Amino acid sequence: GNSVTQMEGPVTLSEEAFLTINCTYTATGYPSLFWYVQYPGEGLQLLLKATKADDKGSNKGFEATYRKETTSFHLEKGSVQVSDSAVYFCALSDSSNTGKLIFGQGTTLQVKP
């Protein structure tokens, strides 16, 4: 079945460091891929998405590229801020168009000043 695997956390970085959070997926067909973020005390928010191979999603300085050949959708940011501290979830929506999301286990990011 479809699944998503994320790198284990927590990830601890200093402010202005480069961030990579790895995400790989297993799916049949051509899923859409997403990154959601959950700030402390808040609900999940869509951060970015990509709907087909080689698409790059971007938002708030974060980027991720849909790589079909490596079945990956790694999240990157060139310079993190303390306010980026949150839990990040990679997810896929399969090609059945029900909109059902399958999430990875989440990666906690802590950015220290």
Next chain:
Amino acid sequence: EAGVAQSPRYKIIEKRQSVAFWCNPISGHATLYWYQQILGQGPKLLIQFQNNGVVDDSQLPKDRFSAERLKGVDSTLKIQPAKLEDSAVYLCASSPGPVTNEQFFGPGTRLTVL
């Protein structure tokens, strides 16, 4: 635009008791989802509604969980009787329609079963 509302935010019950959660989606959103998020894991879909019809309830433990979406707007999720392993955050999400693929999440209800 108001977001997805959920209540209560927190609930503590004894095992074998019953509990109900309420969700009010964003106005006009036809699709509503309930997810279960166990500590340290990603959310897992329990049930999906399109208007007031069920699209997918394959992961819903139907011997104890039930959900309804009367009139295609608000929804309730019920657990009866609760087990210890039901301790989790229950998330409600809504979407204008499944094809858009963007879901908007509520703050969740944190359930603790003692």
